[in-house]
Amino acid sequence: MAQRTAAVSSCDTQQPDFIHLNNLACETLGGKIVFATDEWFAPAANLLKRDPPRFEASAFTEFGKWMDGWETRRKRIPGHDWCILQLGLAGVVYGVDVDTSFFTGNHAPYMSVQVACLGRSGLLHSELWRELVPESELKPGYSDSCHNYFQVNYPERITHLRLNMYPDGGIARFRVYGVGQRDWSSVPAHQEVDLVAMTNGGVCLGYSDAHFGHPRNMIGLGRAANMADGWETARRLDRPKELKVNKHTVPGCEWAVLRLGHAGVITRVEVDTNHFKGNAPAWCRVEACTLTAAEEEAAGASNTWDSGKWTVLLPAQKLRPHHRHHYLEAELALKGAVTHVRLVIAPDGGVSRLRLWGRATPTSPAVAPPTSPAVAPPSKL
Structure with missing residues (x-):
């Protein structure tokens, strides 16, 4: 099994080359969330929206402040929050963007990404998960720091990703840039x-x-x-x-x-x-x-x-x-x-x-x- 050989984060205003590739996780391609540990304030499905995140200062729900992203409760039990997404288009991934837009006092401070090429079973506890991005710090969702870019080198075909946030908080969008592969x-x-x-x-x-x-x-x-x-x-x-x-x-x-x-x-x-x-x-x-x-x-x-x-x-x-x-x-x-x-x-x-x-x-x-x-x-x- 080929392993990731590099993961580089870039949180400045310069955009990496890989963002010109296809967003394989986008909901318009069929990307979907298949599991999330917690979705109290906002559902994980928001991560895969095509449109940029937006903010409405006066928008609240019965659960709390409405946010255009995935936001979990403040954790009071052991562990951390995570979700599994199925790519809309399986393929080779060259980079990801963990976008924390508008999550300024409630963003996830750290995250990691694991990947696998899976069938319909064994998603939650499969031993096939491999590290794509190691545990890394995220910047808050201000306009000059919200895009957390990670360039990766993992040449194998991927169907699913597991996004881990440590320990809780919010992420607005999760974009997975790569090239689809057809048989x-x-x-x-x-x-x-x-x-x-x-x-x-x-x-x-x-x-x-x-x-x-x-x-x-x-x-x-x-x-x-x-x-x-x-x-x-x-x-x-x-x-x-x-x-x-x-x-x-x-x-x-x-x-x-x-x-x-x-x-x-x-x-x-x-x-x-x-x-x-x-x-x-x-x-x-x-x-x-x-x-x-x-x-x-x-x-x-x-x-x-x-x-x-x-x-x-x-x-x-x-x-x-x-x-x-x-x-x-x-x-x-x-x-x-x-x-x-x-x-x-x-x-x-x-x-x-x-x-x-x-x-x-x-x-x-x-x-x-x-x-x-x-x-x-x-x-x-």
Whole structure:
């Protein structure tokens, strides 16, 4: 059994790279609490909410102050409080965020995290639990200290986590960042699947801008619930003060790079601008390439993800607001297998979903996903 080899906490304002990965524990993916020792003031299910924590000063319940998180009673008996959560998407975890927002005089002062790959039984007392994050101090939930980040190295697939708080108190959110893993051996060779879907192991590796919404949202489940459930950039600051007839309205473009869950041949593309009615991009194109683990790492080291291997998969297409665009195989310019895609939108705006339907192909070790994704910081073109 491979063990965790490092756990580093960061409680400053700088965000670690792993937060650009998928939150495998989010309730929108199916994450759920299966057991908690105590939920007197607030239920543990709040830990898995997608929305940021909020605070209402005058909100009280019959049990005490209402808090948007998990809060237990002040402990008066031996032991400590803990809960078990089942990931919505089993996979490899690269880091966690223990968010104590608004828990300022009542936060849990210490915590630890254990993990396991379990079936339906043996959750509470299984000897399969392994340490992911050792007992560590938590900072109170003020705006400059509420995010307690822990980077980890545990390369095995995880289905469940046990969050221990010592001895009691409150935690607002528990985010588990990683990459989903699907058993591709059970997928028929000719079955068409969404190769970039989060549930199939797709992951966002880099982007130019994500001011209003992260591009990882594009590979989430179903259709977007609202604009916040998609990728949306800021308005470009280099746009002209006055638009002219027969001129390009706004120069430049924005982009997002994603790794497929499995190498494959893409046969259909869907670009959905659902909910983006006054802020959809004017047009888009999709580029693709095949990268080895080493090439991915090198490309990610440059903020522009300019690997020199990008080939047009879907030529430039005009986009309509609040519309589901479908592009069939005959409209695609690339027929071979690929591992990575880059969605380019111009000049800016929002895309709610990107679907890349195709057939998985045999993958050699040279193009297998690397142990740790090379997530690049945002950059402008």
